[in-house]
Amino acid sequence: MHTPQYINDINKVPGLTGRDLEQLAPVMDTFEFRSNExxxxxxxxxxxxxxxxRIIIPSVQELxxxxxxxxxxxxxxxxxxxxQHKYVSTAVFLASDACGGFCRYCFRKRLFIHPEQxxxxxxxxxxCDYVRNHPEINxxxxxxxxxxxxSTSRLEKIISRLRGIxxxxxxxxxxxxxSYSPYRVLNDQELLEMVKKYSLPDKRIYFMTHYTHPREMTDVSLEACDRLIxxxxxxxxxxxxLRGVNDDPQVLGELFNRLSYMGVAPYYIFICRPTVGNKPYAVPVEEAFNVYQNARSMCSGLGKRAKLAMSHASGKIEALAMTDExxxxxxxxAADPDESGKVHICTRNPRAYWFDDYKEIVETYEQQEG
Known part of the structure; x- marks a missing residue:
């Protein structure tokens, strides 16, 4: 089975011209590059x-x-x-400091800018002791x-320990x-055996995939998904x-539909985090909401399950609706469980990229149980 070679030196990307490389040199002084054949x-x-x-090749605007x-x-x-333990029932293990490619819009690029930290x-x-001592973590x-x-052996070590809790x-x-290298699944029968062993009828293993554009859904990628399923x-x-990637209702609607066809649940559409270097990829909140709503109108109920949300410091904030004002x-x-479900009605601001940009909150109230 084919194993693509990784490329960490942008000068070895065959599709870039000398002029491209000259323009991107200052970007490479600050941000890392990684992809594969x-x-x-x-x-x-x-x-x-x-x-x-746009997803994988740097932009001078990142500076x-x-x-x-x-x-x-x-x-x-x-x-x-x-x-990390931000939400009551969820623990996050940052178990890997490697990626198959460096997304240009990465919100954890600090891990690669300051690897010493x-x-x-x-x-x-x-x-595992922490998780064991916090029974609220499910x-x-x-x-x-x-x-x-x-590696599959390292993954299994982690998963087997968690299955003991x-x-x-x-x-x-x-x-x-x-998306980046589906051969990771296609070349590793041991990974599939591990999934069979630990993804049980009453407690499953979920793979949180990251398809950003329909063209990432190649035949080999679909085959990898099918094997995991x-x-x-x-x-x-x-x-x-992302600006220039999926900020078009036709593209996003196709993404939603194709995910539903292949049995992958659309889960979240995130507002691009205001992370250093991310400005060329960010879409203002209200523009993103309109794109999202128009994309959903092209889908069945199964295709429109994704929520438009911000991973804010205080919690996941969902954009629910807009009026003229x-x-x-x-x-x-919410990180504070008492805040979960709380609704904020804000004065519109078409220049807002993040919740913090909404200075005027018209009304805040607890969501009523129906």
């Missing part, structure tokens, strides 16, 4: 605005001064190095980096390798809305 083969190099190119390195203040929820999980015993997300960049029912693996894995997709948000999940 397979994913780069999806780029139409004759189109400077190709969406796959625009904007945002913070830890836009969602993740470090404040770190209870151990590499272990390691946030990766190194003490599995301490992490699901654990293994991510990073990319959860599938871990009775109150952990859901194990999630966050990955973009189904047949092994007992549950697949859900989340992606940010107001936009309505709800805490889909």
């Amino acid at each position: 397979y994913y780069l083969s999806l780029v139409n190099w004759d189109d400077p605005d190709d969406p796959i190119r 625009d001064q904007w945002g913070r390195l830890d836009a969602s203040n993740e470090q404040s929820y770190s209870v151990l190095p590499g272990l 390691r946030e990766v999980l190194t003490d599995l015993d301490a992490a 699901n654990v997300l293994i991510t990073g980096g990319d959860g599938l960049m871990l 009775d109150h952990v029912k859901i194990i999630r693996i966050g990955t973009k390798l189904l 047949k092994a007992g894995g549950i697949l859900c997709n989340q992606t940010p809305m 107001n936009i309505i948000f709800r805490y889909h999940r």
